[in-house]
Amino acid sequence: MALPDGSREINGVYIGDLLSWVMGRAQMDNAWITIMSNVNVIAVASLADTSCVILAEGVEMTEDLVQTACEKDVNILRISQPAYETALLLSQLIS
Amino acid sequence: MSDPLVFHFDVDGENFTSAGQASTQVKKNLRQIGLSPDIIRRVSIAMYEGEINMVIHASGGVADVTVTEEYVEIVLKDKGPGIESVERAMQEGFSTATDSIRSLGFGAGMGLPNMRRYTDSMEIDTVVGVGTTITMRVNL
Numbered sequence: 001m002a003l004p005d006g007s008r009e010i011n012g013v014y015i016g017d018l019l020s021w022v023m024g025r026a027q028m029d030n031a032w033i034t035i036m037s038n039v040n041v042i043a044v045a046s047l048a049d050t051s052c053v054i055l056a057e058g059v060e061m062t063e064d065l066v067q068t069a070c071e072k073d074v075n076i077l078r079i080s081q082p083a084y085e086t087a088l089l090l091s092q093l094i095s
Numbered sequence: 096m097s098d099p100l101v102f103h104f105d106v107d108g109e110n111f112t113s114a115g116q117a118s119t120q121v122k123k124n125l126r127q128i129g130l131s132p133d134i135i136r137r138v139s140i141a142m143y144e145g146e147i148n149m150v151i152h153a154s155g156g157v158a159d160v161t162v163t164e165e166y167v168e169i170v171l172k173d174k175g176p177g178i179e180s181v182e183r184a185m186q187e188g189f190s191t192a193t194d195s196i197r198s199l200g201f202g203a204g205m206g207l208p209n210m211r212r213y214t215d216s217m218e219i220d221t222v223v224g225v226g227t228t229i230t231m232r233v234n235l
Contacts, residue, residue, distance in 0.1 A: 020147075020205035023140050024212060028132065036200045043115035047122060047139040049132065072119065 002066045005073045008051040013090050015083045019044045026050055031090055033083045035059050039068045046072045056083045100128070100162040106146055106171075108155025111199070117158050118143040121169075128162065130235070137213040138167050138233050144206040145171040145229055151196055152176065153227065166215075169231045177223035185211065 014026035015033045023044055026032055032050040034041065037059045045053045052075035055061055061078045069076040079086050102124060104117035122139045142158065149156040153175020161168045178184050185207050192202025211217050214231040221227040 017200055018203035018205070019200040020144065020203045020209055023144065024205050024209040028136055038199050039112050040114065040199060040201070043119065043143065047115065047118055047136070047143045049136045049139075 001077045002069050003052075003075045003077075004070045005075055008075060010051045010090065010094055012094075013087045014050070015087060023048050033086050035083070037061065037065060039065055041065070042068045042072055042074050042076070045074045045076075051075065052077060054079055054086060056081065056086050097164070100124075102160040102162075104158040104160075106149050106155045106158055106173075108150050108153065111150055114147055114150045115143050118146050121160050124160075125162070125167070130162075130167075134167070134233060134235060138169065141210045141213045141231050141233070142169050142171075144209045145169065145231070147201060148206050149173045149175070151192055151201065156226075164235070166235055167233045169214075169233075170228065171231075172226070172228045174226040177225055177227055178219065178221040179223055181219050181221065 010031045011029040012027060014030040016022045017034050017036045019040060026048050028049045029051045031052050031054055032045055033054045033056050035057055037055055041053060055078045058080040102121060106117055118139050121142055122135055125135045125138060149171060153173035156171060156173030159170045183189050187208045188204040190202045190204035196202045210231060215234045216232045218230045
């Protein structure tokens with residue numbers, strides 16, 4: 001986990017792995033749940049202005065990924081549960 | 096009226112992992128100017144999609160961003176293969192990206208549609224075998 005911009009709030013959730021699809025549909029301040037873990041994810045999260053990236057299903061978070069996230073002020077977390085269960089958890093937290 | 100601000104970037108076509116550097120820098124610059132988060136987001140997304148396209152399809156190119164009191168203009172110019180059918184390229188889901196590009200999460204066929212979705216105007220000037228220039232504007 002790395003939270004270089006830890007004061008951000010989550011207003012909803014977006015789930016998706018196709019980066020352009022996420023760019024087009026995710027809303028600002030959404031938590032973005034994905035199983036994609038290449039560094040382009042960080043650029044997408046930064047430019048689409050999501051509040052954080054959550055790597056679901058225990059996807060590996062590489063050192064490179066964390067470093068890029070810190071450089072670009074993108075919050076990144078990792079969870080062992082699948083996307084749906086993660087979204088349910090977030091729903092409880094933000095409702 | 097103050098002079099427009101102009102930013103110029105070379106988009107490196109070789110380095111896929113660093114794609115988005117120009118867009119990220121523009122985002123920072125627009126923040127410093129004090130534009131609204133919504134405008135910054137729209138410009139950033141449209142420019143990033145264009146930047147990715149230049150890296151995937153055209154071995155890079157150049158990007159020029161101009162900020163006036165009325166609009167932000169993004170001009171992306173490459174010497175790539177050109178677009179055979181703009182009409183088809185504008186359809187959501189149409190893509191000519193390779194499997195290796197798709198495995199990174201790109202190539203969903205949403206690039207150009209997203210660029211249009213997030214800008215107020217978009218013009219595509221393309222010649223097969225010569226290159227493509229895309230001009231987009233987001234009104235302030």
